[in-house]
Amino acid sequence: MFKLTTLLLAGAAAASFAAVPAVAQQKAPLTILRVIDADNYDPIRTTATAAAEVMYMLADTLVTVDFDMKTIKPGLADSWTISPDGLTYTFKIRKDVKFCDGRPMTIDDVVYSLKRWTDPTNKSPVSFRGGPVKDIRADGDSTLIYELKEPYSDLMFQLALSFASVVDKATVEKLGPNFGVQGFNGTGPYCWSKWTPRQELVLKKNPHYSWGPPIYKDPKPQIDEIVWKVIPESNTLMAAIQAKQADVTYYMPYIALDTMQRIPGMTVQRQENYIYDVFMGFKVDKPVVKDKAIREAANMAVDKEAIAKAIYFGKGRSLPSLLNPAVVDYDKDSAKVMPKHDPKAAAKLLEDAGWKMGADGIREKDGEKASFTVYGIRNSDNPRISEAMQADLRKVGIDMKIQLWDATVAWGKLATQEFDAFLMSYPYVTATEAMNLYFRSQQAPTPNRMNWKNPKTDELLKAASMATDADKRRQALAEVQTQLTEANVWVPLSSQPLWIVATDRVEGARAHGLYGAGLYKGLDLKLKR
Amino acid sequence: MSSPMKLERNAFQPGAKTVEAAVSVAAAAPVRRKTVLRMLLSDVGSCVALSLVVLAILGAVFASWLAPTDPFGNDLANTLKPPGEGSLLGTDGQGRDMITRLLYGLRTTLMMGSASVVFGCTIGGIIGFAAAYYPRLSGLLMRFMDILLSFPAILFGLAIAAIFGPGLPAVIIALSIATVPLMARVVRGSALVVLQQGYIEAARSLGLSDLRIILRYVLPNCLSAIFVFVTLRFGQVILLGAALSFLGLGAQPPTAELGAMAADGRNFLFFAPHVSVLPSLVIFAVVLAFNVLGDSLRDALDPKLRK
Numbered sequence: 001m002f003k004l005t006t007l008l009l010a011g012a013a014a015a016s017f018a019a020v021p022a023v024a025q026q027k028a029p030l031t032i033l034r035v036i037d038a039d040n041y042d043p044i045r046t047t048a049t050a051a052a053e054v055m056y057m058l059a060d061t062l063v064t065v066d067f068d069m070k071t072i073k074p075g076l077a078d079s080w081t082i083s084p085d086g087l088t089y090t091f092k093i094r095k096d097v098k099f100c101d102g103r104p105m106t107i108d109d110v111v112y113s114l115k116r117w118t119d120p121t122n123k124s125p126v127s128f129r130g131g132p133v134k135d136i137r138a139d140g141d142s143t144l145i146y147e148l149k150e151p152y153s154d155l156m157f158q159l160a161l162s163f164a165s166v167v168d169k170a171t172v173e174k175l176g177p178n179f180g181v182q183g184f185n186g187t188g189p190y191c192w193s194k195w196t197p198r199q200e201l202v203l204k205k206n207p208h209y210s211w212g213p214p215i216y217k218d219p220k221p222q223i224d225e226i227v228w229k230v231i232p233e234s235n236t237l238m239a240a241i242q243a244k245q246a247d248v249t250y251y252m253p254y255i256a257l258d259t260m261q262r263i264p265g266m267t268v269q270r271q272e273n274y275i276y277d278v279f280m281g282f283k284v285d286k287p288v289v290k291d292k293a294i295r296e297a298a299n300m301a302v303d304k305e306a307i308a309k310a311i312y313f314g315k316g317r318s319l320p321s322l323l324n325p326a327v328v329d330y331d332k333d334s335a336k337v338m339p340k341h342d343p344k345a346a347a348k349l350l351e352d353a354g355w356k357m358g359a360d361g362i363r364e365k366d367g368e369k370a371s372f373t374v375y376g377i378r379n380s381d382n383p384r385i386s387e388a389m390q391a392d393l394r395k396v397g398i399d400m401k402i403q404l405w406d407a408t409v410a411w412g413k414l415a416t417q418e419f420d421a422f423l424m425s426y427p428y429v430t431a432t433e434a435m436n437l438y439f440r441s442q443q444a445p446t447p448n449r450m451n452w453k454n455p456k457t458d459e460l461l462k463a464a465s466m467a468t469d470a471d472k473r474r475q476a477l478a479e480v481q482t483q484l485t486e487a488n489v490w491v492p493l494s495s496q497p498l499w500i501v502a503t504d505r506v507e508g509a510r511a512h513g514l515y516g517a518g519l520y521k522g523l524d525l526k527l528k529r
Numbered sequence: 530m531s532s533p534m535k536l537e538r539n540a541f542q543p544g545a546k547t548v549e550a551a552v553s554v555a556a557a558a559p560v561r562r563k564t565v566l567r568m569l570l571s572d573v574g575s576c577v578a579l580s581l582v583v584l585a586i587l588g589a590v591f592a593s594w595l596a597p598t599d600p601f602g603n604d605l606a607n608t609l610k611p612p613g614e615g616s617l618l619g620t621d622g623q624g625r626d627m628i629t630r631l632l633y634g635l636r637t638t639l640m641m642g643s644a645s646v647v648f649g650c651t652i653g654g655i656i657g658f659a660a661a662y663y664p665r666l667s668g669l670l671m672r673f674m675d676i677l678l679s680f681p682a683i684l685f686g687l688a689i690a691a692i693f694g695p696g697l698p699a700v701i702i703a704l705s706i707a708t709v710p711l712m713a714r715v716v717r718g719s720a721l722v723v724l725q726q727g728y729i730e731a732a733r734s735l736g737l738s739d740l741r742i743i744l745r746y747v748l749p750n751c752l753s754a755i756f757v758f759v760t761l762r763f764g765q766v767i768l769l770g771a772a773l774s775f776l777g778l779g780a781q782p783p784t785a786e787l788g789a790m791a792a793d794g795r796n797f798l799f800f801a802p803h804v805s806v807l808p809s810l811v812i813f814a815v816v817l818a819f820n821v822l823g824d825s826l827r828d829a830l831d832p833k834l835r836k
Contacts, residue, residue: 235795235796306606383782384793387623388623391783394601402781
């Protein structure tokens, strides 16, 4: 089987790249393969992971996140203080930073970029992440004051995300809506060179760059040119890496990882703390699924462990409760109230709740069938995940109808009230962010597609968000996680594994994965030849 | 105008007890069923095609008796097993037995094909006969058919799935609409030839109703063309339906459908090729069989091609 596979792979690789002339060149660019492109690369105008993964290379943020996904490290700011009332953040900004065009970065650039991000008049879909801003101003030529109307405990992590990247005002104004489309000017380790949408984005080394975050061994970029290439078809992507026509990817189909591991010289490495979770949420005001017994039985009937293993070919892990155990403020105790996998107990629970088995194998109660419709995006994993869940639910007499939509219409469909449950996968950095995003009542109908409107949840989430003390925040979040786990609003499924695969030409590849960005700033990456 | 002599001659055919019966005898230029069957069976290709079609239909009809396992029950510990390991044809991405899924998939695919052909051909046939029989309607109807012809079936599928949501009904509607203009053209063409015949003139002179003339005299004489078209179209429709399902617009899980099954396996093509290859082979065999059968039927039904 292995031989056949290798033969097939080699054949496909030869076929897909037959047209590419073999140019013998000294240190060809580093080619990173991915499956989808972003609509634009303006940090405040896109929420796409495909934009974020390049943005960290193009631009810098005030602070950075370590590989543990829990520790904030310096970025453009080398130190900071937070006032005891949690309202004023003071950052000391580095003075040795230069933009790609060689112009030194000033404090005004930082103020401009952060204001551009948080200003409601810019209508950025990510402005909420900046918190309740009162004022952002400079104090002298290297101190930034970020003042809030009320405490916002998530600010430091949000400032580390690509949305808060520092950009050059002159370039933004010159290019207008084409900023991040026709050009870009940031202070990142790599500079924008050329973008061919849906094909490739070429980056060149920022020659001035020496201010890389301390999470890397070398603060300077080591590669002259990086090409982010889009290959939507997973078999072709796999063949390209196998044939060494490309150097790095973290979009390798999970089924191929073992084969890759067997190839001599190939780096295949996992980020243990990757936070990109898959869950199914119930609309709690819809018939059938408004019954907690149905939701709880679903959590018991679905074999999450088996699904995580099968979907990710032994590389996946199921989620023990609502959130990823790697995330800041994850509450271990909430996992204790998560119903364990037990189809028999699920059947009994349904039976006791009055859902009696019908002749067609589907339960019913008061003339209503135990049937609900789930919506989701038709990506590479959802069809398999949903079908496995469907089979598990059918075993206890629940009929789950699956309706997966093409990504172009899915977001519109997921904003309606047509469905009873939805499948979703999302990246996040803190529990505060994830919980506030999905469970606040004012977030309904999207992203709170569950229509979960609960005063206690709102109160706790507000308390967590406004906490100035880490323990208090943790406590409030623990209470919310327990409350929501008990309510069975979600069926938490699995955390998507992040595996980086690099050929023997590449040195120093290490998976990071902040907001889906597998290579983060791309420092420490070197080419052997 | 056909000559009155012809009518006279026909009227005195032996066995014709009434004038109308005489017209009937004249109109029935019957292709003897026995001859057709004999011709089909005398050719090895059409024999194989016919047996494949019969086999496919039997497999689909008796899927629930023939299938060794539950088509919807998953077994996540045994996914993507190659043929021979545990099951003769292996398992799919959900650990389901491939034989079971193929049988049920064939059932869905054939049902989708027959429904689309039946709906499409009925509507197309009515339009075709109307256009042929009522020349005044012809221009309007046939131009409308031309408009329909200008849209590819896949586009209909996409549009209908966008409106009603993906699913088998969407595919059946799309394929029926795509079949209507083709059928209408075939039927109108044959009907126009038949309408030139003397016995039609005779039937008209006898004052028979339009519907009776169409059903009794025009339709039976167009049947051979219709049979050939339906058989060939069936193969095309299965292929189109499988393509739409491959795109995710057709059968929704857990329903097994050959096109959707082929799509399911394409991400593991290098590692578990059987998941995609087997349903594709079944589609290939069924479509080929229907095409060969259609060709052979045409040969058998066309007197000019008869040896």
